Amino acid sequence: MKITKYILSFIFLLVVLCAEAQQLRKEAFGLLNLDYPGLEKVKAAYDRQQWDEAAKALLDYYRQRTGIGHPDIDMQNIKISKEEQKWADDALEHTFFVHKGYQPSYNYGKDINWQYWPVQDNELRWQLHRHKWFTPMGKAYRISGDEKYAKEWAYQYMDWIYPHHTPHYNL
Numbered sequence: 001m002k003i004t005k006y007i008l009s010f011i012f013l014l015v016v017l018c019a020e021a022q023q024l025r026k027e028a029f030g031l032l033n034l035d036y037p038g039l040e041k042v043k044a045a046y047d048r049q050q051w052d053e054a055a056k057a058l059l060d061y062y063r064q065r066t067g068i069g070h071p072d073i074d075m076q077n078i079k080i081s082k083e084e085q086k087w088a089d090d091a092l093e094h095t096f097f098v099h100k101g102y103q104p105s106y107n108y109g110k111d112i113n114w115q116y117w118p119v120q121d122n123e124l125r126w127q128l129h130r131h132k133w134f135t136p137m138g139k140a141y142r143i144s145g146d147e148k149y150a151k152e153w154a155y156q157y158m159d160w161i162y163p164h165h166t167p168h169y170n171l
Contacts, residue, residue: 026049026051029042029046029051029054029058032058034046038061038065039057039058039061041057041060041061042054042057042058042061044057045057073135073139078139078142078143079139079143080136080139080140080143084135084136084139084140085136085140087105087132087133087136087137088133088136088137088139088140088149089140090105090133091133091136091137091152091156092148092149092152093107094107094108094109094110094112094156095107095108096108096128096131096132096133097132097133097136098124098127098128098130098132098133099123099124099127099132101123102119102124102127106118108128112156112159112160114128114129114159114160114163129160131156131157131160134153134156134157137149137152137153138153141153
């Protein structure tokens with residue numbers, strides 16, 4: 001499950017990079033095995049230091065590959081319920097669904113306050129940091145093709161990563 005979340009996270013991050021929602025960093029390519037089958041175009045662009053071209057080739061690779069599995073989602077027939085669509089749409093405004101026991105969902109502010117604790121219950125805090133709304137945002141993006149889901153997903157992910165990252169990764 002962690003690998004699947006990592007892969008989905010990386011895909012959305014790449015979508016945002018190509019959509020110019022954040023600065024492209026050539027160092028990101030150093031984290032990849034560019035000798036992996038299917039990444040030949042990425043490697044060629046990387047070797048020429050054509051970062052935008054390399055990013056687009058990587059995004060094309062992720063969009064066109066097949067055989068991807070997910071334990072809870074049929075990747076060939078992605079569906080989103082009305083409830084999940086609401087979670088995805090609410091998340092665009094930073095109103096995060098964290099748990100059915102905490103309804104209505106809470107808004108964490110325009111500048112997301114990850115420390116906000118509207119109900120003094122640790123379970124709410126723990127559930128917030130599990131990002132339950134990320135999967136519905138991914139489904140909404142995949143089904144609609146609307147970049148607003150991918151851009152906001154990547155913004156939230158990076159906004160959460162910076163204060164919570166492990167220092168030796170130098171983010």
